[in-house]
Amino acid sequence: MDLTYQWLYDAARDRFDSDDAMELFLPQALTPDELKRKGDDRCLSAMTQRIFQAGIQHAVVDAKWPAFEKAFSGFVPEAMARIGEADIEGHMQNARLIRHRAKLQTIPKNAQLILDIRREQGGSFVGFIADWPAADIIGLWRLLAKRGARLGGRSAAGFLRLVGKDTFLLTSDVVARLVTAGAIAQAPTSQRDLQAVQDTFNALRQSSGRSLCQLSAMLALSIHPAF
Template sequence: MTLDYRWLHDTVRDRFDSDDAMEAFLPRPLTPDELKQQGDDRYLSAMSQRVFRAGMKHSVVDAKWPAFEEAFWGFDPEKLVLLSPEQIDGYMNNDRIIRHRTKLQTIPRNAQFILDIRQEQGTSFGEFIANWPSADIIGLWNLLSKRGARLGGRSAAGFLRLVGKDTFLLTSDVVARLMAAGVIDQTPASQRDRQRVQDAFNALQRVSARPLCQLSAMISLSINPRGGLKFQTQRY
């Protein structure tokens, strides 16, 4: 089964005063060229930020991120891949950052992951991300989960949303609507169920020509009306 786009559009449109208001509210991904132009330091920074956000209030992590940028030399992968255990120990004394040893240890590991992709693909990591087809975004989730450090679960999609790569998110509201539509019958943890979700989004995209992130937001809003119109990127 799948979702009917016309029903979805009309249901969400009823929550707004105008077409312009709805369109202004929906998220927009970066273009492939914009993704390619971002330095690989920005991808490592976003990976690390997503790792630290997991299990923590996002605003707390975000408020400290300028201190992280300074402490970790702007997240240059070629520098941070060389971080030693002793240097990680030193960061545990820095009260300007979040002192979580296990998460700190992911920084050189994810730096190595980025450098490995660069070597294998002969491109920047940003170009690799930009070129990945949205019709198989769950394939990119799987790669990030398998080869990145602490990028499993919702973290892969959360990282992609942070850097501007088009993706849907499997939030509770999105899952609830997909279950109500008969696309899945449980939270999609298996590859089979995630493929069913991907297929449903692909079908909606063919009809609507909208990016995945907008469809994800619309599906969420069809379940949960906007509370005070405050858009939260990671919710949709």
């Protein structure tokens, strides 16, 4: 099938009673300027939250996140980069946290990533994220997976969505629609397949003016109803 924006809009709109109802349902990304007003501590918090969400019900992680914020003093990167194994061991004794040692160990590693990017770019990490072009969001995924800790797979995109950066998500429904449309033959794992996905989103974005996150949601809606 030819995956045009008009077809996608009609397929997604069919799940709702009105245009307004669909628009209220679709996610909203922050603008680059809005995102830049966040601190790098919010990036490290969102990275860590997404890492803990992997393999665990998101609601469970979200309910415990205030305890994480308190235990890790708001995730200030400079302080978090200095966390050592003795500190990790202390957090492993905190019953208010999800005590997963390997995931806790990502905090100083990803704090160092933030500090390294700051040094290399001469600005904030959140500014670096905000200015990354949507037309190459898979390039940002690749950088985070390569240089970060446990940010491969869906975690890079999940982190970006949590912090407010516009990105698409490769959920099973999104992948199913892309396969049905012939954009890809199977769930994308190679860089060639990921580029084909990016190209499809870029074409839809150009023809619609919509954000990647909204197009992603519309692709998922075209497979299953919203409710």
